[in-house]
Amino acid sequence: MISAQNIIKTYGNKTKKTQILNNISLTIADRSFTVILGASGSGKSTLLNILSGLERPDSGSIRYADTDITFLSDSQLTEFRKEKIGFVFQQYYLLPNMTAEQNIRMGADLAGNPDYRETIRAVGLENERKKYPDELSGGEQQRVSIARALAKKPDFLFLDEPTGALDEKTGRQILAYIADIHQRCGVTMILVTHNQNIAEMADTVIRMNSGRIETEQKNQTKKTAYEIAW
Amino acid sequence: MNGIIEALGGIWNIRDAFAEGALVTIQLFVLTMIFAIPAALPVALGSNCKIPPVRWLCKAYIWIFRGTPLMLQLFFFYYFVFPFIFHAPQVSALTIAVITFSLNYGAYLAEIYRGGIESIHKGQYEAAYSLGLGKTTTMFGVIIPQTVKRVLPSVSNEMITLVKDTALVSCISLSDLFRVVTKQVSARSNPLLYVAPAIFYLIFTFLLTLLTRFLEKKFSVTGEKGSEKK
Numbered sequence: 384m385i386s387a388q389n390i391i392k393t394y395g396n397k398t399k400k401t402q403i404l405n406n407i408s409l410t411i412a413d414r415s416f417t418v419i420l421g422a423s424g425s426g427k428s429t430l431l432n433i434l435s436g437l438e439r440p441d442s443g444s445i446r447y448a449d450t451d452i453t454f455l456s457d458s459q460l461t462e463f464r465k466e467k468i469g470f471v472f473q474q475y476y477l478l479p480n481m482t483a484e485q486n487i488r489m490g491a492d493l494a495g496n497p498d499y500r501e502t503i504r505a506v507g508l509e510n511e512r513k514k515y516p517d518e519l520s521g522g523e524q525q526r527v528s529i530a531r532a533l534a535k536k537p538d539f540l541f542l543d544e545p546t547g548a549l550d551e552k553t554g555r556q557i558l559a560y561i562a563d564i565h566q567r568c569g570v571t572m573i574l575v576t577h578n579q580n581i582a583e584m585a586d587t588v589i590r591m592n593s594g595r596i597e598t599e600q601k602n603q604t605k606k607t608a609y610e611i612a613w
Numbered sequence: 614m615n616g617i618i619e620a621l622g623g624i625w626n627i628r629d630a631f632a633e634g635a636l637v638t639i640q641l642f643v644l645t646m647i648f649a650i651p652a653a654l655p656v657a658l659g660s661n662c663k664i665p666p667v668r669w670l671c672k673a674y675i676w677i678f679r680g681t682p683l684m685l686q687l688f689f690f691y692y693f694v695f696p697f698i699f700h701a702p703q704v705s706a707l708t709i710a711v712i713t714f715s716l717n718y719g720a721y722l723a724e725i726y727r728g729g730i731e732s733i734h735k736g737q738y739e740a741a742y743s744l745g746l747g748k749t750t751t752m753f754g755v756i757i758p759q760t761v762k763r764v765l766p767s768v769s770n771e772m773i774t775l776v777k778d779t780a781l782v783s784c785i786s787l788s789d790l791f792r793v794v795t796k797q798v799s800a801r802s803n804p805l806l807y808v809a810p811a812i813f814y815l816i817f818t819f820l821l822t823l824l825t826r827f828l829e830k831k832f833s834v835t836g837e838k839g840s841e842k843k
C-alpha cells in the first residue's frame with residue numbers, strides 16, 4: 384500500500400513561489416489500478432514523480448508499507464527505485480544508443496532479473512528487438528519502455544500519459560497491454576492522463592485540480608481498452 | 614617558370630629542418646589533445662556544479678582562457694609564470710607550449726561539452742533515475758555517451774583550429790614547423806619554401822576530417838528522437 388500524507392510541493396525562489404501540490408493525501412491499495420485525471424498544469428506529473436521517489440516533496444510523508452521514503456537518503460532512495468518501481472513516460476526516453484533489446488535488458492540487469500526475453504515476448508517485440516529506438520514507431524517505442532520498466536519486476540508501475548503521444552489505434556493497443564500486465568503480474572499501477580475515458584478502465588479514479596485532489600471514486604465495473612470511448 | 618620550379622626544388626634541400634619542425638608541431642598537437650580532451654570534462658561538469666565555489670572557479674577559468682588571446686597566454690606563461698612564479702626557467706618551451714595550449718583548448722572544449730550535456734532532455738535523467746541508476750552512473754553511463762555524438766563536430770573544429778594555432782609557438786622561439794621554414798626562407802631568400810608547410814597543414818587537417826567522419830559514422834548507428842531537448 385502507498386499512503387501519502389499532506390504532500391506539499393512548491394517551485395520557484397524566495398521572491399516568487401508557486402504551490403504546485405497543495406496538501407495532497409491519498410492511499411493506493413496493493414494490486415489496484417489507479418488513474419489520476421486532471422487538466423494540464425494541475426500537478427499530475429509532479430505528484431507521480433513524488434509518489435515514485437523521483438522527486439522529493441517539500442513536506443509530507445509517503446509510506447510504502449512500513450517505509451517512509453521521504454526519510455531515505457539519496458542512495459537509499461535510488462536503491463528503493465531500483466527494487467520497487469517502474470516508470471513509463473509519455474516521450475518514452477529510451478537510450479538512443481542501445482537497441483530495443485539492450486534497453487529492456489538494462490532494466491532486467493539492474494534488478495537482477497535473468498529472464499528479460501520473457502518480457503520482450505510479453506510486449507510482442509521479438510522481431511523488433513535488434514532495432515534502435517529511432518527505427519521504431521511511437522507505439523513500439525512505448526512498448527519497449529513498458530518492457531524496460533516491467534523487466535525490473537517492479538511492485539509499483541507508474542505511467543505518465545503513456546498514450547499521450549500515440550494515435551487511437553496504437554493507444555488502445557498499449558492500454559490493452561497495460562491492463563493485461565496488471566491482471567497477470569499483480570503489480571500496483573498508477574496512471575496519469577487527461578483522457579477521461581481511460582478512467583473507466585481503472586479501479587480507482589482520482590481527479591486533480593490546481594494541486595489538490597477534487598474527488599476520489601471507485602469504479603464498480605471496469606471497461607477494457609477496446610470498450611472505452613476515445 | 615623555370616625559376617619557380619627551381620625555387621620549389623629548394624624544398625628538398627630543407628628536408629631535415631622540415632622534419633624536425635614537423636615533429637615539434639605534431640608533438641604539440643598530440644600532447645595538447647591528450648591533455649585537453651579528458652581534462653575539459655571535469656571542468657564542464659564543474660561549471661554546472663551545485664556547489665557555488667566549484668562552479669565559480671570553473672567558470673572563471675573558462676572565461677579567462679577563452680577571453681584572452683592565445684598568444685598573450687603563451688607570452689605570459691613563457692616570460693612570467695614559469696621563470697618568476699614557478700622559478701623554473703629550465704622548463705622547455707615545448708612543455709610550456711603544451712601546458713598553455715592544453716589550458717586554452719581545455720577551456721573551449723569544456724564549453725562545448727557543457728553545451729552538449731545541457732542539450733540532453735531532462736527526461737533522460739528521469740528515466741535513468743526511475744530505473745534505479747544513481748547520479749554518477751546516470752551522468753557517465755547515460756548522459757555523456759549521448760553527448761559524444763553531438764559534440765563531435767565542434768570538437769573536430771577545435772582540432773583543426775589547433776593544427777593552425779600551433780604556428781603561434783614560434784613567438785616563444787619554439788622551433789615548430791612554421792618557425793623552421795621561416796628561418797630557411799630568409800636564409801635562402803626563397804619564399805616559395807612556404808608551399809611545403811602549407812601542404813603539410815592541409816594534409817594534417819584533411820586527415821583530421823577523415824577521422825571525424827569515421828567517428829561520426831561510428832556513433833551514428835543510433836537515433837536521437839527520445840533525447841532531443843524540446
Ligand SMILES: Nc1ncnc2c1ncn2[C@@H]1O[C@H](COP(=O)(O)OP(=O)(O)OP(=O)(O)O)[C@@H](O)[C@H]1O
Nearest residue numbers: 394395403421422423424425426427428429430577
Ligand atoms: N521543475 C519545475 N520548475 C518550475 N515549475 C515547474 C517544474 N515542474 C513543473 N512545474 C510547474 O508545475 C505545474 C504542474 O506541472 P505538472 O507537470 O505536474 O502538470 P501536469 O498536470 O502533469 O500537466 P500536463 O498534463 O501538461 O503534463 C505547472 O504549472 C508547471 O509549470
Ligand SMILES: [Mg+2]
Nearest residue numbers: 427428429543
Ligand atoms: Mg504531465
